[in-house]
Amino acid sequence: MKKSVTPTFKDYAEQYITNAEGQWKNDKHRAQWRMTIEVYAKLLHGLLVSAVETAHVYEVLRPIWSTKAETASRLRGRIEKILDAAKTAGFRDGENPARWGGHLEHLLHKRKKLTRGHHAAMPYEEVPAYVQTLRKRETIVARALEFHILTAARPGMVENMRLEHIDWVNDLWVIPAAFMKVAVDHVVPLVPRAMDILRELGHNTKKGYVFWARRRGCKISNSTLKREMTLTGAGEYTPHGFRSSFKDWAGDETAHDDETSEHALAHQVGSETRRAYRRRSALKKRRALLGEWFLYTQLQKANCDNREVE
Incomplete structure (x- = not known):
């Protein structure tokens, strides 16, 4: 059964990261989690965490899927974990709209491997x-x-x-x-x-x-x-x-x-x-x-x- 007060995606993401970051030893890992959610997932911020759907996640990932492939892939995984946690907490029902296998893989092409000689650049x-x-x-x-x-x-x-x-x-x-x-x-x-x-x-x-x-x-x-x-x-x-x-x-x-x-x-x-x-x-x-x-x-x-x- 859902809880009476459903948080926005932004608020729940903040809560999730705060609870989880104590287990992350790498400072860069902590900072990247917050940065990617804050910078690239803005479209989701104002939505209730229960209202996030596949179309929303797709629109977040689509602009950076080819140009910032590594970041986009990690962002997808982070959104998936946040929404999984929200479901466990009783704020969501149904399948996770950010899952890859059998779902987003049909909308977003697989990431291309870097060719030899290419200098992989951090966004x-x-x-x-x-x-x-x-x-x-x-x-x-x-x-x-x-x-x-x-x-x-x-x-x-x-x-x-x-x-x-x-x-x-x-x-x-x-x-x-x-x-x-x-x-x-x-x-x-x-x-x-x-x-x-x-x-x-x-x-x-x-x-x-x-x-x-x-x-x-x-x-x-x-x-x-x-x-x-x-x-x-x-x-x-x-x-x-x-x-x-x-x-x-x-x-x-x-x-x-x-x-x-x-x-x-x-x-x-x-x-x-x-x-x-x-x-x-x-x-x-x-x-x-x-x-x-x-x-x-x-x-x-x-x-x-x-x-x-x-």
């Missing part, structure tokens, strides 16, 4: 919570991965970073052409948090490299970064994929032009003459863009703190 909505997970880890590799995210740099650029590449006065990272994919010097404006990381590690380098693997006693590698992602619950993604996360965020959430984000990624844009000009003049714009990227993660942290995620 940018999940990056802020992940950055906070990294900040709780007191390892050089975690600092390297956080620095990599904040600068939107290629992993190889971070791996080869040396103290002499840092302009401490102007908060710049001057990367020599020898370390660049396009064999051209590249200047990266550094946000305050990135500078803090460098100051923290600057006195403890190995053979001049800022980021080094303590286990091997030499500079980090891409496999070292990937291992850190696996240890922190993000093993389905790649370090290089964070560049795509940044690019998607810049295009979806900011008013900055595409050329600025392309320069921030050290991509070649336009003719050789135009590229030479833009390398000089776009620095201020790139600093503003990377500053907003940094603030995005901090604002999300504040929101998470208010929801008692951490």
Whole structure:
């Protein structure tokens, strides 16, 4: 028999997560549960948990099923668990509209596996919570991965970073052409948090490299970064994929032009003459863009703190 007062999906989801998160050891897992329900399941928020039907769940999943396949799949599973719990508590009857087998599988195509060579990218909505997970880890590799995210740099650029590449006065990272994919010097404006990381590690380098693997006693590698992602619950993604996360965020959430984000990624844009000009003049714009990227993660942290995620 149903209880007299039926909660909304949002209220019941909040109650479910609060009750369950004590069993989850991974901070990122806790944050992702709340984030996916809050950001992607908004259509369900105002519905009574008893009124959620297949059409509602389908409309939540459909827009992101192809573009954010991993997130969509996990979101479906989370909605299914919440609705199962609601049924057990007496707030629902009948079959679960979020179940996959014999139900949603007929409406949504199966997720495609990533092809070889594809850099699996974390959806940018999940990056802020992940950055906070990294900040709780007191390892050089975690600092390297956080620095990599904040600068939107290629992993190889971070791996080869040396103290002499840092302009401490102007908060710049001057990367020599020898370390660049396009064999051209590249200047990266550094946000305050990135500078803090460098100051923290600057006195403890190995053979001049800022980021080094303590286990091997030499500079980090891409496999070292990937291992850190696996240890922190993000093993389905790649370090290089964070560049795509940044690019998607810049295009979806900011008013900055595409050329600025392309320069921030050290991509070649336009003719050789135009590229030479833009390398000089776009620095201020790139600093503003990377500053907003940094603030995005901090604002999300504040929101998470208010929801008692951490």
